[in-house]
Amino acid sequence: MNVLLIGSGGREHALAWKIAASPVLAKLYCAPGNPGIASVAECVALDPAKHGEIVAFCKENAIDFVVVGPEAPLVAGIADDLRAAGISVFGPSKAAARLEGSKGFTKDLCARFNIPTGAYQRFTQAEAAKAYIRQQGAPIVVKADGLAAGKGVVVAFKVQEALDAVDACFDGAFGGAGAEVVVEEYLDGEEASFFCLCDGKTALPFGTAQDHKRVGDGDTGANTGGMGAYSPAPVMTQDIIDCTMRELIEPTMRGMAEIGAPFSGVLFAGLMITKDGPKLIEYNTRFGDPETQVLMLRLKDDVLLLLKAAADGALDQMSVRWNDDPALTVVMAARGYPAAPEKGSVIRGVDAAAENEAVEIFHAGTATKNGELVANGGRVLNVTASGKTVQEAQDAAYAAIARIDWPEGFYRHDIGWRAIAREKGDAL
Structure with a gap:
């Protein structure tokens, strides 16, 4: 199978790394990719916003399947344009991607189909x-x-x-x-990320994780795209997963089909686990970043076959197996992130840092300049590790970071603190 992966971040590097291991893969391209992705795929200088160029590339290169990483092309309707050209694609239609593209749309859907979420109002x-x-x-x-x-x-x-x-x-x-703004009730509890692969009819649970949104240690400072994550999320017990499927995911799938926008792709539910059970904070219609990095490290099965089954409407025939060992990723960000990250600083020691078999380093915002790796974004590297415990995975990730020479970078020092506290039996 010839595959085109769209995107250029850490999420896409993790997906490319896992797709590249598939025995059914013939050739993997990534548009536009990054220096890390270039180690497992052929990067092509295509703009994901130019749908016509993407379609033309697929036809010229006999692409059998397209996987869309980031949200912006999905919200802009790239999956519709690919399907109209007869090209198989993993990702929701423009109408279904409104679940991420408009928070107000999602809150209205929750109200209509009785999906637990915080009270809200919309304002212009x-x-x-x-x-x-x-x-x-x-x-x-x-x-x-x-x-x-x-x-x-x-x-x-x-x-x-x-x-x-x-x-x-x-x-x-x-x-x-x-x-337009949505003003909503503050929900008290513990946040978690829950993923499902969807084909318009079936929703197949696809792992749990916990992100760290605040930029600073101790969950302080500005909200970011995510400073680190681990999987699985201990707060997502089987009872909570069952409740989430029954009260949130399944009504959402029925509701989207009822309004004429059946959902196909990955449904990423940002949840708050409250004293009254799980409530929806928001939906995303693509894989999470940095959650994908830890999910791909734990996934036993062929991700390419799973994504293709979602695109083909065949998820009812699939199952998902996971490695029991937890995985953890730490984001190394450029100084100034999230407000105004500084670009261009040189990063050394990444290959040495990845020598531990338990460690994978995914590139999120890198480029090459004069033969050297440089920072080219806010979130730059995802130092990812697995271990028998979250503590062990955390130790491996931070040991790898210690080998990276990048004075202009920074990171949180406490990724995984909730899970580690649980491992130690400490009260949260």
């Missing part, structure tokens, strides 16, 4: 949003409605923070994504 005017915030009080959550690269969410513990967040959205801090 700042003053109305502010009046609602003053009425509700803090803590409260303000979200830009559209895609904001993981940065359009403010969890405000003071009313003024929420009012400032509304101003930021309507003043253009997130571009068109902030033309």
